[in-house]
Amino acid sequence: MGRDFTIKLEPLGEKLRVKENTPLKDILFKYGIEFPCGGKGICGGCKIKMLDGDIPLNREHQQALNKLGLSPDIRLACRSIVTSDLTLEIDQFETFILADSSSFRFTPAEGFGIAIDLGTTTLVAQLLDLSTGHVLDAVTRLNPQAEFGADVISRIEYAIRNAGLSVLQNLIRESIAAMVNKLIFRHKVAVTKVVIVGNTVMQHIFSGLDLTPLSAYPFESKKKAFYSFSPEELKFHTEINAEVLFLPSLGSFVGSDILAGILATRLHQSKKYIALIDLGTNGEIVVGNKDKILCASTAAGPAFEGTNIRMGMRASTGAISSIRDNGDGIKFHVIGNEVPKGICGSGLIDAIAVFIKKDIIDVGGKIKDNTDHIELKPPVIISQRDIRELQLAKGAIAAGLQILLDQLEITHDQVESVYIAGAFGNFINIENTRRIGLIEFQEDKIHKMGNTALIGAKMSLFLDEEDIEPILAITDHVSLEMIPDFQDLFADKMMFE
Amino acid sequence: MSDILEKLTVCVERGKANKVSPYPPDLKGQDGADELTAEAIKKGISPDDILQKALVVGMSNIGQKFSEGKAFVPEMLMSAKAMKAAMVHLKPFFTSGEVKQKGTVVLGTIQGDLHDIGKNLVAMMVEGAGWKVIDLGVDVGFDKIEQILKDNPGTIVGLSALLTTTMVNMKTVVEKVKAMNPDNIVMIGGAPVTQDYCDEIGADFYSSDPQGAIDYLNGIAS
Numbered sequence: 001m002g003r004d005f006t007i008k009l010e011p012l013g014e015k016l017r018v019k020e021n022t023p024l025k026d027i028l029f030k031y032g033i034e035f036p037c038g039g040k041g042i043c044g045g046c047k048i049k050m051l052d053g054d055i056p057l058n059r060e061h062q063q064a065l066n067k068l069g070l071s072p073d074i075r076l077a078c079r080s081i082v083t084s085d086l087t088l089e090i091d092q093f094e095t096f097i098l099a100d101s102s103s104f105r106f107t108p109a110e111g112f113g114i115a116i117d118l119g120t121t122t123l124v125a126q127l128l129d130l131s132t133g134h135v136l137d138a139v140t141r142l143n144p145q146a147e148f149g150a151d152v153i154s155r156i157e158y159a160i161r162n163a164g165l166s167v168l169q170n171l172i173r174e175s176i177a178a179m180v181n182k183l184i185f186r187h188k189v190a191v192t193k194v195v196i197v198g199n200t201v202m203q204h205i206f207s208g209l210d211l212t213p214l215s216a217y218p219f220e221s222k223k224k225a226f227y228s229f230s231p232e233e234l235k236f237h238t239e240i241n242a243e244v245l246f247l248p249s250l251g252s253f254v255g256s257d258i259l260a261g262i263l264a265t266r267l268h269q270s271k272k273y274i275a276l277i278d279l280g281t282n283g284e285i286v287v288g289n290k291d292k293i294l295c296a297s298t299a300a301g302p303a304f305e306g307t308n309i310r311m312g313m314r315a316s317t318g319a320i321s322s323i324r325d326n327g328d329g330i331k332f333h334v335i336g337n338e339v340p341k342g343i344c345g346s347g348l349i350d351a352i353a354v355f356i357k358k359d360i361i362d363v364g365g366k367i368k369d370n371t372d373h374i375e376l377k378p379p380v381i382i383s384q385r386d387i388r389e390l391q392l393a394k395g396a397i398a399a400g401l402q403i404l405l406d407q408l409e410i411t412h413d414q415v416e417s418v419y420i421a422g423a424f425g426n427f428i429n430i431e432n433t434r435r436i437g438l439i440e441f442q443e444d445k446i447h448k449m450g451n452t453a454l455i456g457a458k459m460s461l462f463l464d465e466e467d468i469e470p471i472l473a474i475t476d477h478v479s480l481e482m483i484p485d486f487q488d489l490f491a492d493k494m495m496f497e
Numbered sequence: 498m499s500d501i502l503e504k505l506t507v508c509v510e511r512g513k514a515n516k517v518s519p520y521p522p523d524l525k526g527q528d529g530a531d532e533l534t535a536e537a538i539k540k541g542i543s544p545d546d547i548l549q550k551a552l553v554v555g556m557s558n559i560g561q562k563f564s565e566g567k568a569f570v571p572e573m574l575m576s577a578k579a580m581k582a583a584m585v586h587l588k589p590f591f592t593s594g595e596v597k598q599k600g601t602v603v604l605g606t607i608q609g610d611l612h613d614i615g616k617n618l619v620a621m622m623v624e625g626a627g628w629k630v631i632d633l634g635v636d637v638g639f640d641k642i643e644q645i646l647k648d649n650p651g652t653i654v655g656l657s658a659l660l661t662t663t664m665v666n667m668k669t670v671v672e673k674v675k676a677m678n679p680d681n682i683v684m685i686g687g688a689p690v691t692q693d694y695c696d697e698i699g700a701d702f703y704s705s706d707p708q709g710a711i712d713y714l715n716g717i718a719s
């Protein structure tokens with residue numbers, strides 16, 4: 001499968017080894033690079049500068065560059081394939097917050113700010129120049145709490161059963177401090193504002209709040225409260241002279257990462273209805289406009305992240321991430337151009353969509369010839385149980401959305417735009433999410449938006465609590481477990497029709 | 498005569514509740530469980546035969562398919578609806594004692610948890626296997642079960658849990674039930690529950706799917 005090459009990423013200072021002919025898209029998204037137009041090569045949002053080495057151009061790539069009027073040392077990451085050693089500067093960090101062309105009016109401020117997305121799995125911190133809105137630098141890390149379980153419920157359990165709240169709190173605070181201090185150390189600038197967003201459980205742990213109310217019915221969280229901390233108590237570098245603000249949760253399991261998503265999609269300013277769907281374990285969904293916003297967590301489970309799937313894995317090297325059937329045989333894309341080891345969420349969605357179309361899986365989700373699995377690219381398979389697992393996840397999300405729409409008394413057609421958030425969104429094939437009935441909106445309305453939590457956190461660096469409070473005032477959390485219709489809707493939405 | 502029962506079996510297995518129901522598409526416009534049960538009773542077929550030779554068989558067939566992954570939650574719920582439609586006609590015969598049920602099972606989702614779909618499937622399967630089911634709903638602690646066990650000693654207790662954080666409440670319920678009567682059977686289930694956990698908390702039976710529970714219950718009944 002060809003040679004290995006070394007890629008250096010600036011300004012991250014990361015060095016990685018990759019196989020020949022690996023698409024850059026496969027490896028860069030892990031480093032927080034976003035592909036605003038979903039890798040179509042039209043927006044230029046993923047442009048990179050070649051400091052050393054060369055990425056060969058094909059006609060299509062050349063045309064895209066010409067159209068965008070970019071200089072010869074620039075490439076679009078979404079169109080690039082590795083054929084030599086490279087040193088790349090990730091241009092995205094030099095561009096404005098929203099890598100797409102839409103405008104976010106902000107009042108330039110003095111100094112520098114840090115936006116932090118405190119995820120259950122990954123932590124990202126970006127340093128911004130508040131006078132220009134440009135991102136100067138970024139650091140990412142894995143959440144060190146992962147050792148105590150992958151999902152939020154296992155963290156809650158650890159915190160409660162083992163009196164482990166302070167252990168988890170210390171771990172996360174140390175990591176965040178290390179990331180912040182690294183940014184300050186590299187840039188030696190005066191930081192005036194730090195904003196953190198994260199799901200409700202991460203917020204509770206970081207803030208040292210008791211998790212017991214989140215462990216059982218009625219799942220109450222300290223909703224809509226801002227928590228602020230002094231840089232000293234968080235052991236931040238002395239050059240930070242600002243309050244550190246953890247944005248408020250919206251209710252129950254819907255956290256400030258989703259509030260940030262509302263900011264990022266500007267749902268709260270829109271006259272028309274907008275929907276936001278986070279395809280993670282909690283499966284948070286939001287529908288609303290400038291007058292009223294409803295949110296819920298659908299508890300989809302980890303199927304989209306490849307967990308509980310026989311050969312499932314995260315979207316990393318060796319995962320089948322997309323499957324296409326163009327009539328002349330099924331084509332598989334394996335991340336990193338390697339021998340496949342497993343399948344990630346986007347691959348699973350594709351596989352099921354392709355096999356429904358080929359009439360190998362029926363509308364109820366049964367494999368038609370009564371076998372218990374379907375072979376993909378050897379040795380990878382999907383099993384009958386994997387299909388069932390996906391049906392639960394997609395059924396929960398689609399049912400939750402239907403309930404929010406019903407409560408707003410609107411239909412799918414009345415929603416103007418739908419944004420998909422979540423790490424694996426980059427690989428997802430929108431047509432196939434429709435085919436399997438995961439997202440039941442018109443295709444041209446659906447947009448992948450990448451890390452909406454981080455985008456929103458960056459935007460909130462320019463906002464005050466008073467700017468955010470009106471959003472909280474029009475936002476209601478819907479507890480899906482209290483909806484009697486859920487079961488029937490859920491069953492209905494599990495079908496592939 | 499047995500033709501009706503065969504048709505009824507198919508309706509329960511395939512989830513055809515009544516004539517107007519559009520599901521399943523290939524049975525559109527045909528009589529469903531509702532009409533067929535009424536007809537069977539009118540024709541003088543014994544309610545006990547209707548239960549044992551049609552409903553129980555149909556439910557067992559769909560339960561088997563579900564165990565094998567060949568049917569899933571939507572199909573099971575449609576079968577449940579068909580069975581319910583048939584049961585409406587049979588209820589009077591249960592109360593009159595003309596139809597004998599195998600025993601009573603009280604079911605609920607454990608305290609702190611509101612996930613009830615799995616529990617509902619177990620309830621319909623158990624009922625469809627010829628047992629009387631008392632469904633206590635969700636967020637069920639020992640206090641709700643206690644009165645039932647006092648009124649009907651020996652009632653089998655079934656508990657469901659979907660959250661690892663509330664699963665521990667099963668332990669308390671098992672302890673209290675056993676304190677009342679060490680021989681009172683408690684069975685448990687739900688996605689995070691395991692055989693090890695069942696052994697650990699001293700419950701009598703665990704199964705990952707309803708069919709296992711039916712086999713176990715039928716073993717007790719015979």
Ligand code: B12
Nearest residue numbers: 153299301481611612613614615657660661685686687688
């Ligand atoms: C649907 C669903 C919901 C619905 C529930 C609707 C309802 N009325 O039940 C909604 C959206 C409301 C919901 C909410 C929550 N959920 Co939820 N939910 C799910 C989901 C998607 C499917 C569960 C389900 O119905 N399965 C189908 C049924 C048929 O399966 P089952 O229950 O396991 O039952 C089968 C067997 O276990 C067995 N069985 C069940 N009971 C019994 C009993 C006996 C005696 C026997 C013998 C057998 C048996 O028979 C059944 C048939 O085979 C799962 C994720 C997933 N993909 O599985 C998460 C999941 C269960 N939820 C989860 C969580 C965390 C929650 C919330 C706490 C938080 C949140 N994210 O919103 C809330 C709280 C709800 C509450 N108040 O209790 C987690 C639990 C994680 C954990 N480690 O404990 C899961 C696994 C998702 C995840 N995050 O990974 N949820």
